[in-house]
Amino acid sequence: MSAIKTAIDELVIANRIVAAEKVCDAFGHVSMRHPENPGRFLLSRGRAPELIEASDIMEFTLEGGTAAGNGKPYLERFIHGAIYESRPDVQAVVHSHSYSVVPFSVIGEKLRPIMHVCATIGPDVPVWDPQVNFGDTDLLVSDMHQGRDLAKALGARTSILMRGHGSTVAGASLREAVYAAVMLEVNANLQLKAQAFGPVTFLTPGEIEKIRARQNKGRPGEGFDRAWQYWLRHAGFPTDE
Template identity: 60%
Template sequence: MSKAETLLEDLVSASRILADQGICDAFGHVSVRNPDNPGTYFLSRARAPQLVTRQDIMEFTLDGRPVWDDERKPFLERFIHGSIYAARPDVHSVVHSHSRSVIPFSITPSKLRPVIHSCATIGHDVPVWDAQDVFGDTNLLVSSEAMGVDFAKSLGKGRSALMRGHGSTVVGATIREAVYTAVYLEVNADLQIKASALGPITFLTPAEIDRIQARLADGKPGEGYDRAWEYWCQNARVDSSA
């Protein structure tokens, strides 16, 4: 199996995992950059993540145009993915979701910050992008390339960003890293909300975040992202051998 085909199989698995873990419901999506052509990326047609199959995967240029005259209905918010890939050569996978514990941090002054070692991949800073600032009253969906570009600027060089009253987007150097970060963004939000009721929170320090990220990136077989991936694949009943 070619590298591209392996990634496409992982992309299907990622969709099922994100649904199984409650990160995506009927909405949300995950993409991967084309390893043979960095100017395109793969993303399912508009479909609930739990139902995505290999046949649903489409290829897009970075400005959101389907490749190969594919006329199937694409996700409206595909511009999130292409704009990030255009701005960040280091990013090879993107996850957009509306996981519920994260939303309060997009509509209040409280900043989402890592509180536990497994959540360090969300990054030092999790900015909040507000479509209202540039585009005025909208339906809050990233429905154009201009909105995608503006959001990518807000994300900057970070690993995750929130969208006011909407959801969040995370990135990774691999599909497994992006899925891991999406899952643990939700975990961190839930824990931070619970901890805030007990008193002041001791957050991870910047140096701790850097050390943990480096450790995960250098994980050996059976460690880090791969261990989590195998576990989630088992729960979602998808093949982890790809």
């Protein structure tokens, strides 16, 4: 099987997983860098992740121009292109509006890892506010100026919140990005519950570093891969172990 065919099949599965895990509803999207051309990325035409088929996957330049495929692209494709442009290490990006995360984009309270499996989201999750550089907008990332501003705020991190809107996560692989997107929602939900009872003890930066180092050494059947196999079944696909 060609690298591009394999990549498209995995990207379709990733979209179905983020839908099954309630990270994305009608909105949100998952992309991956083109496996043979780092100056391009793969992303569906504009439709809900749960509905996406291989024939929906299009190819884009990093500036968001259509390079292959047909259909109306997502308005917010610039999120993806700008992050691939600024982060050569990033191979996949998930943008979502998952419901437990959004409160942390508006309350001035930081979203921080609270549970060991959530360390992947990173020790520092900033909030990007388009009001700072663009004034009143519709809050969407609708051109490369806004995409680059978001990518600059993300820096070398994994996750960023977007004020009154949602979040974006970047991974060194498609499986890592999907894992981080799911765990960002899990952590937000847990943190909201825990904070209702008073001050919370978060993971320390050193604990986060050690957990992430172990995850990054995970072999097949461990870490991101074990989660991926579980989510495959949840989303209605056979496991590939």
